[in-house]
Amino acid sequence: MPPEESSPAHPVVTLRGVGKTFERGTVALDGFDLTVRAGEFVSLLGPSGCGKSTALRIVAGLSQASVGTVETTAGHSGGIGFVFQDPTLMPWADVATNVRLPLDLLPGDAVTSRDAVARALASVGLTEFAASYPRELSGGMRMRASIARALVTGPQLLLMDEPFAALDEINRFKLNNDLLALWHDLRRTVIFVTHSVFESVYLSQRIVVMTSRPGRVFAEIDIPASQPRNEEFRTSADYAGYCRQVADALAGAMAVTS
Amino acid sequence: MTGDRVLRMALPAAMLALVVLVWDLTVRLFAIPPYVLPGPGLVATTLIADRALLWQSLLVTLSITVQGFALASIGGVFWAVVFNQFRLIEYSFYPYAVILQVTPVIAIAPLLLIYMPQSLAVLVCAWIVAFFPVLANTTLGLNSVDHNLLALFELYKASRWQILMRLKLPAALPQMLAGLRIAGGLSLIGAVVAEIAAGSAGAGSGLAYRIAESGYRLNIPRMFAALLLLSLAGVAIFLVLSAVSYAVLRRWHESAIRRER
Numbered sequence: 001m002p003p004e005e006s007s008p009a010h011p012v013v014t015l016r017g018v019g020k021t022f023e024r025g026t027v028a029l030d031g032f033d034l035t036v037r038a039g040e041f042v043s044l045l046g047p048s049g050c051g052k053s054t055a056l057r058i059v060a061g062l063s064q065a066s067v068g069t070v071e072t073t074a075g076h077s078g079g080i081g082f083v084f085q086d087p088t089l090m091p092w093a094d095v096a097t098n099v100r101l102p103l104d105l106l107p108g109d110a111v112t113s114r115d116a117v118a119r120a121l122a123s124v125g126l127t128e129f130a131a132s133y134p135r136e137l138s139g140g141m142r143m144r145a146s147i148a149r150a151l152v153t154g155p156q157l158l159l160m161d162e163p164f165a166a167l168d169e170i171n172r173f174k175l176n177n178d179l180l181a182l183w184h185d186l187r188r189t190v191i192f193v194t195h196s197v198f199e200s201v202y203l204s205q206r207i208v209v210m211t212s213r214p215g216r217v218f219a220e221i222d223i224p225a226s227q228p229r230n231e232e233f234r235t236s237a238d239y240a241g242y243c244r245q246v247a248d249a250l251a252g253a254m255a256v257t258s
Numbered sequence: 259m260t261g262d263r264v265l266r267m268a269l270p271a272a273m274l275a276l277v278v279l280v281w282d283l284t285v286r287l288f289a290i291p292p293y294v295l296p297g298p299g300l301v302a303t304t305l306i307a308d309r310a311l312l313w314q315s316l317l318v319t320l321s322i323t324v325q326g327f328a329l330a331s332i333g334g335v336f337w338a339v340v341f342n343q344f345r346l347i348e349y350s351f352y353p354y355a356v357i358l359q360v361t362p363v364i365a366i367a368p369l370l371l372i373y374m375p376q377s378l379a380v381l382v383c384a385w386i387v388a389f390f391p392v393l394a395n396t397t398l399g400l401n402s403v404d405h406n407l408l409a410l411f412e413l414y415k416a417s418r419w420q421i422l423m424r425l426k427l428p429a430a431l432p433q434m435l436a437g438l439r440i441a442g443g444l445s446l447i448g449a450v451v452a453e454i455a456a457g458s459a460g461a462g463s464g465l466a467y468r469i470a471e472s473g474y475r476l477n478i479p480r481m482f483a484a485l486l487l488l489s490l491a492g493v494a495i496f497l498v499l500s501a502v503s504y505a506v507l508r509r510w511h512e513s514a515i516r517r518e519r
């Protein structure tokens with residue numbers, strides 16, 4: 001649900017002046033600012049190597065910022081779900097075991113975890129495949145399993161790093177729609193990394209366009225198009241207009257870079 | 259698919275029949291005396307005539323091999339895990355594991371025979387050659403964990419123990435099993451080498467000892483019979499370990515999955 005205009009929701013993630021320099025001297029991020037409010041769907045858009053993954057990993061606590069402040073209200077255990085570009089499933093375990101992993105790692109009891117796994121699997125339409133092994137599934141189904149795993153703890157914040165980049169267009173569109181439906185139902189906050197203008201416009205309420213070397217925010221573009229977004233929206237003039245606007249911003253960001 | 263399977267069984271069998279036939283014909287045609295090259299028939303009769311003796315020797319060699327293999331497997335996996343968990347221990351000891359590996363066991367065996375009773379020396383030789391492949395392969399497996407999976411475990415604040423048991427060890431299984439498969443064959447070689455080194459001086463009664471002893475006595479047919487048993491033992495070990503590996507990896511690892519077309 002889009003937050004109401006009059007009373008903006010509280011911020012779930014606030015990055016201020018975040019910089020990240022790797023050991024070899026690569027400056028991945030410099031003066032990066034980002035505020036994401038509860039219930040928002042925000043995309044990070046930028047060319048490959050501009051620091052999108054680095055920013056996401058810093059938000060998740062998987063990487064430490066070199067400078068700047070990182071605040072999140074989702075830092076408690078199980079408060080953050082992360083979906084990687086690859087499904088990143090354990091090949092030796094069946095789908096249900098993979099989805100249950102976060103609950104196995106966090107303290108909790110078995111009964112509630114069985115319900116949670118069933119719910120997560122149902123939410124991505126994989127109930128029938130609980131006992132299948134990852135390699136028996138198609139690429140799209142593996143990605144669904146990966147999303148189910150990220151959702152199983154009921155996270156406040158869902159971080160997705162180009163999750164559909166490796167899928168074919170048909171599967172990508174389908175998963176885009178399913179993700180939007182999930183976001184609607186669950187009212188989670190989502191930060192979605194992509195290098196696709198079309199995908200970012202279709203999904204997001206707000207798009208953060210990044211420059212590379214160093215990675216920082218070039219422009220923020222609101223996509224106020226009303227919900228629900230569906231195939232009709234994908235072919236609408238509105239959509240095409242937003243895409244042009246975002247593509248221009250991205251071209252601007254790339255010009256700054258080079 | 260089944261056609262392919264039939265071929266895979268039939269071709270080696272036909273090859274074997276051909277070799278035996280040529281062997282037999284050569285021995286007959288050139289009237290080669292049995293103390294130079296016994297024919298297949300004679301080897302087979304010797305195998306049956308000496309079965310009590312040879313069977314006894316086979317059991318001795320196999321038992322040493324299995325013990326050496328078991329100790330090498332347990333030790334190899336254990337030390338791989340220790341090295342993986344404690345960098346400083348790895349730095350301290352890994353070079354010596356390599357030295358143990360690169361020094362030919364045939365050169366170590368006579369030395370061991372001086373300091374230990376023969377049965378123990380043979381066991382230690384079997385262990386030495388089998389230990390390193392398990393250690394090296396398991397170490398490789400433990401280190402080749404998917405970085406994103408590791409990140410995921412960190413995201414959910416997994417303990418070191420959880421990372422080891424739920425992530426690193428299962429991920430290392432394919433390499434570990436490959437190491438075990440190599441180790442099985444090598445521990446047989448180690449046992450044989452030590453028995454040969456002990457030679458006639460030894461009080462052993464393993465298959466390799468039988469070969470050496472038969473050689474001194476110019477009992478060439480028995481040499482061949484013992485050698486045949488040794489090869490069969492090696493093949494059996496390989497088959498058993500391959501079957502175990504297949505059974506464990508069947509559901510998930512590419513190496514164990516038949517490609518369907």
Ligand SMILES: Nc1ncnc2c1ncn2[C@@H]1O[C@H](COP(=O)(O)OP(=O)(O)O)[C@@H](O)[C@H]1O
Binds near residue numbers: 028047
């Ligand atoms: N672990 C790392 N060590 C060194 N450099 C890294 C590491 N991770 C990323 N980088 C560098 O940081 C920059 C940003 O990378 P990344 O965040 O992965 O970009 P993106 O996800 O936008 O493609 C790149 O130049 C990349 O080479």
Ligand SMILES: [Mg+2]
Binds near residue numbers: 054161
């Ligand atoms: Mg990336």
